Amino acid sequence: MxxxxxxxxxxxxxxxxxxxxxxxxxxxxxxxxxxxxxxxxxxxxxxxxxxxxxxxxxxxxxxxxxxxxxxxxxxxxxxxxxxxxxxxxxxxxxxxxxxxxxxxxxxxxxxxVGFDHAPVRTNATHALVPITNGCNNFCSFCVVPFTRGREVSRVFDDILLECYQLASQKFTHVTLIGQNVNSYGSDLSTANRKITYVKHLGRLRIPTLFPQLLSEICKINGIEMIDFISSNPWDFSDELIKTIANNPKISRHIHLPLQSGDSEVLRRMNRWYTPDEYKALISKLKTQIPNVTISTDIIVGFCGETEEQFQNTVDLAQEVGFTKAYVSMYSDRVMTAAHKVYQDDVSHQEKKRRWQIIEELINKTNLRAGTYR
Missing domain, CATH: 3.40.50.12160 (Methylthiotransferase, N-terminal domain)
Structure with a gap:
């Protein structure tokens, strides 16, 4: 069979x-x-x-x-x-x-399906390792909390064991997978482990074990490269930046979804940061991690997005200098807050025009320059 x-x-x-x-x-x-x-x-x-x-x-x-x-x-x-x-x-x-x-x-x-059997890997040296499933953030455009449920973290030692096994099988590169890897461990018992509290808007928002998990995986002989996707800007702690900077095994390429460069659009998206806060985080990353490169996600044509608001996204993208962007035309999704509250009122033709502008600005420009990654 x-x-x-x-x-x-x-x-x-x-x-x-x-x-x-x-x-x-x-x-x-x-x-x-x-x-x-x-x-x-x-x-x-x-x-x-x-x-x-x-x-x-x-x-x-x-x-x-x-x-x-x-x-x-x-x-x-x-x-x-x-x-x-x-x-x-x-x-x-x-x-x-x-x-x-x-x-x-x-x-x-x-x-x-569960984790009872070792995955059948599709690459001989690079392994995908899930560390969380689901999401608690409920961005207004996103179906993930409804398709995967609330965020659940895998047990810390189970992830380490899988990485040790991968090293013994001659895997050299692991990518840690989650809808928001930064909040890994917020639902786990943190007894006997150092906790990093993510600070956002002047408050300690959640506890996370992600910097500690990265540090432990870096100690595994045979693992030469560690990536992670995806990260939310508001949970990217100073401790996480320090961990990346201090461990050369961790990739110097970071994927950090922006979605929009306009503060009002971000508010309607239920993204918990402003364009200025996003740029401040990028500045920290570039200052503390030499040669870091940044890719991103951008949605064009979100509900009510004006030409001026779209131009704010263009301006921010030019300022940051992304090396790659996953650009999406907004798609209305059932069960999301945007579907219930807002009108999908930007025409497909206009969405496509905006998509082409961002695609040219980031992806095609980097492809021509050999800096696309």
Missing amino acids: KYHIVTFGCAANVADSERIAAIYEARGYTKSTSIKDADDVVVNTCMIKQQAEDRVYGLVYNLAREKEAGRNIKIVVTGCMVGMAIREKTGKMLTLLKKKMPAVDEFLPMEE
């Missing part, structure tokens, strides 16, 4: 798919390099944008037609679309999902 996994979305989904593959191989399945040869096809879904959802529906529709034509195939759907459906308390969303994809044999919640 053969299995094939199609993964949509972010690095967290890729890591999830590696764990799903482990379950299949524990059952005696072998991996098929082609979807055409598989007995079981697993579709790991993303719904951060409508386009991602549409690609899932298109793939499942095509598989359903093959099934109707006589192909003996099991279709399994998992990931964010299933995560949101099972968390919607009335059951209506799961019913709708089943109605839209009647050929699906199983809707698999990722919570049933």
